[in-house]
Amino acid sequence: MSSSSKLWRIALVIPEAHAPAFAEAIGDHADAVSTFELEEHGDWLVEATVYGQPDEPRLNARVAVLAEAVGIPEPKLIVEELPLIDWVSHSYQGFPPIQAGRFFVHGSHHEGIVPAGSIPLLVDAATAFGTGEHGSTKGCLMALDRLARRMSLPRAGRGGALDMGCGSGILALAVTKRWRVPVTAVDIDPEAVRVTRVNAALNGVKARIRSQGGDGYHTAIVGKHKPYRLITANILARPLARMAPKLKRHLQRGGVAVLAGLLNRQERHVIQAHRTQGLHLVARIPVGEWTTLVVKRPKRKAVKG
Numbered sequence: 001m002s003s004s005s006k007l008w009r010i011a012l013v014i015p016e017a018h019a020p021a022f023a024e025a026i027g028d029h030a031d032a033v034s035t036f037e038l039e040e041h042g043d044w045l046v047e048a049t050v051y052g053q054p055d056e057p058r059l060n061a062r063v064a065v066l067a068e069a070v071g072i073p074e075p076k077l078i079v080e081e082l083p084l085i086d087w088v089s090h091s092y093q094g095f096p097p098i099q100a101g102r103f104f105v106h107g108s109h110h111e112g113i114v115p116a117g118s119i120p121l122l123v124d125a126a127t128a129f130g131t132g133e134h135g136s137t138k139g140c141l142m143a144l145d146r147l148a149r150r151m152s153l154p155r156a157g158r159g160g161a162l163d164m165g166c167g168s169g170i171l172a173l174a175v176t177k178r179w180r181v182p183v184t185a186v187d188i189d190p191e192a193v194r195v196t197r198v199n200a201a202l203n204g205v206k207a208r209i210r211s212q213g214g215d216g217y218h219t220a221i222v223g224k225h226k227p228y229r230l231i232t233a234n235i236l237a238r239p240l241a242r243m244a245p246k247l248k249r250h251l252q253r254g255g256v257a258v259l260a261g262l263l264n265r266q267e268r269h270v271i272q273a274h275r276t277q278g279l280h281l282v283a284r285i286p287v288g289e290w291t292t293l294v295v296k297r298p299k300r301k302a303v304k305g
Helices: 016-027 054-069 087-093 135-148 170-179 189-204 220-224 237-240 245-249 264-275
Strands: 007-013 032-037 043-050 078-081 098-100 103-106 118-121 161-164 183-187 210-212 228-234 251-263 280-287 290-296
Touching: 007 016, 016 032, 043 135, 043 220, 054 078, 054 237, 087 264, 098 135, 098 210, 103 135, 103 170, 135 170, 135 228, 135 251, 135 280, 135 290, 161 170, 170 183, 170 189, 170 210, 183 220, 189 210, 220 228, 228 245, 237 264, 245 251, 245 264, 251 264, 264 280, 264 290
Parallel strands: 103 118, 161 183, 161 228, 183 210, 228 251
Antiparallel strands: 007 043, 007 078, 032 043, 098 103, 251 290, 280 290
16 A cells, blocks of 8 residues: 555644634645534644645644744644554444434444334444434433333424434434424534435435425524424534524424533533523433433413512
């Protein structure tokens, strides 16, 4: 294999405010670049991959100049060669079947049986987030399983379900398979919309999942089918808190929302943002370092004394 076909990783940790600038700086030397929150209102990881060994001295110089320009200490730059891996096989091996309540999540490589009484969800490891193994996704599936035991959803008209930030569509699949209702699935990432549609077809529920790209609650299809009796949103803590007023306006009285994508230490902030909108907490499901919250909109307006 030639040196130009080897994959290398470039990474550095930087304060949130400067992450976009550094992502652009190292992105000019890479094939793909991404940024991830490490600490709320704190540091972010800026990470890039490139085929062929990058010009490390030039990268260091560019990072040093940018750090001086924005007035921060020069961050440590990590440049390393990644091991050769069959990523498809690796993804499959790292994605064993998962049981979350009645839901049984598996990839197409699974050759075993589906446990009796389980609801199978066929989701392969893909470019869109969500295969069930992540704590936030598993928590959502567990929450949906518990809700299904005591809540019904209308199979026609308004009052159905919305999957906000659908990723791979796994939650939309779970909702439509458990309740047999239409689900509106929306994501800002076109790839997530594509993967959701593929997964809907693979699971035989293509006709029941309306998947479109758009900007959250501003997406036309979201407003067209409101208010919803059930909303799932597996995103991140700050977007969840920021979108709380819009969630309330799209949630039917007596309806519930399943919120995830937040670390255990972030739950108070998310709970308070929704409590301010008159929504109250009815369940919390911790899975490892992640917490899933279930909030409900009261059936009647609060009476002021």
